[in-house]
Amino acid sequence: MSSRDRLREAFRAIHREDFLPPDQRGFAGQDRAIQIGYQQTNSQPTTVANMLALLEVEPGQRVLDVGCGSGWTTALLGTLVGPTGEVYGVELVPELVAWGQDNLAAYPMRWVSISQAAEDTLGIPERAPFDRILVSADARSLPDVLVEQLKVGGLMVIPVAGRMTVVRRTDGEPTVVHHGNYAFVPLIEPG
Numbered sequence: 171m172s173s174r175d176r177l178r179e180a181f182r183a184i185h186r187e188d189f190l191p192p193d194q195r196g197f198a199g200q201d202r203a204i205q206i207g208y209q210q211t212n213s214q215p216t217t218v219a220n221m222l223a224l225l226e227v228e229p230g231q232r233v234l235d236v237g238c239g240s241g242w243t244t245a246l247l248g249t250l251v252g253p254t255g256e257v258y259g260v261e262l263v264p265e266l267v268a269w270g271q272d273n274l275a276a277y278p279m280r281w282v283s284i285s286q287a288a289e290d291t292l293g294i295p296e297r298a299p300f301d302r303i304l305v306s307a308d309a310r311s312l313p314d315v316l317v318e319q320l321k322v323g324g325l326m327v328i329p330v331a332g333r334m335t336v337v338r339r340t341d342g343e344p345t346v347v348h349h350g351n352y353a354f355v356p357l358i359e360p361g
């Protein structure tokens with residue numbers, strides 16, 4: 171199956187309404203970000219689709235999902251990597267961690283988990299390296315600490331100062347390519 175078909179299949183398998191508060195589920199089909207409480211959002215579907223296409227996720231990969239919120243992107247990534255892969259979602263707001271875990275329980279995937287983000291660092295350095303990192307909140311500048319959690323050759327998709335940014339780790343300086351402007355909630359960065 172082509173990567174485009176696998177992405178389409180993942181969106182078919184994982185229902186957005188299962189990752190929305192009950193009073194917002196009727197809006198699941200609308201192509202816009204939806205409030206999930208705590209001043210956070212479930213991202214706009216076309217934005218999620220664009221980010222996942224840029225991330226080029228393959229079956230069997232280890233993926234970090236920073237700012238997993240409702241758990242929707244985590245579940246989509248879990249479908250894309252399949253049972254031979256691993257997906258680690260991290261979220262800063264404790265109430266969303268618990269809610270995202272409950273939402274994810276509707277799609278049992280033992281290779282996918284959501285946990286509380288550390289307050290003193292971004293990502294999960296102790297679980298690194300990752301093949302792919304998805305960041306669903308806007309960083310002020312490219313966080314080195316996340317680039318360092320990529321394997322050499324690995325990809326990260328992250329909004330940086332409003333610009334969608336694709337980063338590939340190399341043996342030297344990472345390569346950085348921009349892909350248009352997007353509005354995101356801010357990434358809370360330690361320090």
Ligand SMILES: C[S@@+](CC[C@H](N)C(=O)[O-])C[C@H]1O[C@@H](n2cnc3c(N)ncnc32)[C@H](O)[C@@H]1O
Pocket residue numbers: 210211212213236237238239240241242243244260261262263266287292293306307354355356357358359
């Ligand atoms: C756009 S929202 C949720 C997107 C999510 N992927 C979804 O579809 O529901 C971004 C999330 O990033 C979280 N966040 C912000 N800074 C973070 C950090 N340093 N570590 C982990 N999560 C963070 C916010 O609390 C928020 O829930």
